[in-house]
Amino acid sequence: MTKNPLINAFSASAYIVLGVTIMNFVTKPLRNKPDTFFAPVIFLSFLTLSVAVMAYLFFYQPVMLFIEGKKKAAVNLFVKTVGFFAAFTAIALGLLFFGLL
DSSP states (O other): SSSSSSHHHHHHHHHHHHHHHHHHHGGGGTTTTTOTHHHHHHHHHHHHHHHHHHHHHHHHHHHHHHHTTTTHHHHHHHHHHHHHHHHHHHHHHHHTTTTTT
């Protein structure tokens, strides 16, 4: 990803919103039907994809910095990315709590 923690955290949040939107859109016509064998298969596949995407967004650039010997910059980038993501999550929870979402 980038070395900008704000962009990395925003990308993670955008991926989550996109994933939930797609899952809601795809499953809407299936709500009154019983689950089949493929429901857990799709769930686990999406979970695996999400873990890979989040690992890339949160860890790729810090690991590259760490390998280059820039350990302090690597930790700093990771902590800032997680911090921004935590702030986005807190804002979303606040909006949800106050009925704005």
